[in-house]
Amino acid sequence: MALGKLVQVQTTTIVSPSPTVTLTGIDTDDVYMVTYSNVSFATSAELFMRVTSGTPATPVTSLTYNEARIGLFADAAAQKTGGNQNKVGMSGGLADTTTGSSTSGIIYLYNFNNSSEYNFGIYNTVYRDTSLRSRGFSGGFYQKTAQATNGVHFLNASSINFTSGTFTLYKVL
């Protein structure tokens, strides 16, 4: 029976520079929700996400992410993006050296704990990029390998350090 509750599973706040953040603890068949806010990097970088599996939790790096999203751009016409990737794109370029440049978002995760099902996610993000553009993405993905996954891993393409942000994983009951 749904209770309408959010139960915090894990949270990480950037207190020292690090190029990745991993949230784990998905161990039931419930829906999970990830939030993040005020996330930025030392120099311009885009935020990406992967799922994790195994112990210790290891990011899945194969070309098995199929995603589709629409851009919510305050400065330009709509942009639709889709296809197979090895990670899921969550933002444009972010850097804390640009005033206000950061991103926040909410992701829902489905079927992550079930080893016989694909895992799915939907996300809504908003960001201010280093080109001073106010934008966001609304989209979703599924990871085309039926396997049990236990978390999510945030990164960028150039191992640039996160300098701010709080990432939290909740179980939705």
Place this chain on the structure above:
Amino acid sequence: MSALRFINETTGTSTSSFQVTDIFSSDFDIYKLVVDRLDLGTATYARIKFINSAGSLITGNYDTCFYDLTSYALYAQNASTNQADLAIGYAAGTTTAWGGGFVIYVFNPYQSSTYTFVENESSTNISANFVGGKGIGILKNQTSVTGIEFHLAGSGIYDNIRLRTYGLSVV
């Protein structure tokens, strides 16, 4: 206890400027705002402004993009920068048939070192046709925001409106 913490419920009647103050604080970084029981004379765009910690309306530096997800036409993108307020989608409804509502997430409003980010979704019906909305917005001010105002495009009046505010706790 749920990590989704109820903060406040406020209702408004016969108002062109529905203001709710002192809902954002240092207690949370992320807020969920749920608007329902919408009753207004003429369907139009709902708009918001934030209220700073001095109690003043913030009347500039808003960027927005939202889509009208209409059942009767191609989706329309509404994008603009440097606005006096933040448009968040269509509102409609009558005394006998409330419009749908809005769910709005607000990120880091209270922190004076960050911009305030918004994600919003909406649903309503206009002339017996469904209209949804999905959008984002940014207040490009590094200021501490503690409240919000809902108003309507033109000189519209909310005959009825209800706002419930929740915070997402992190421990």
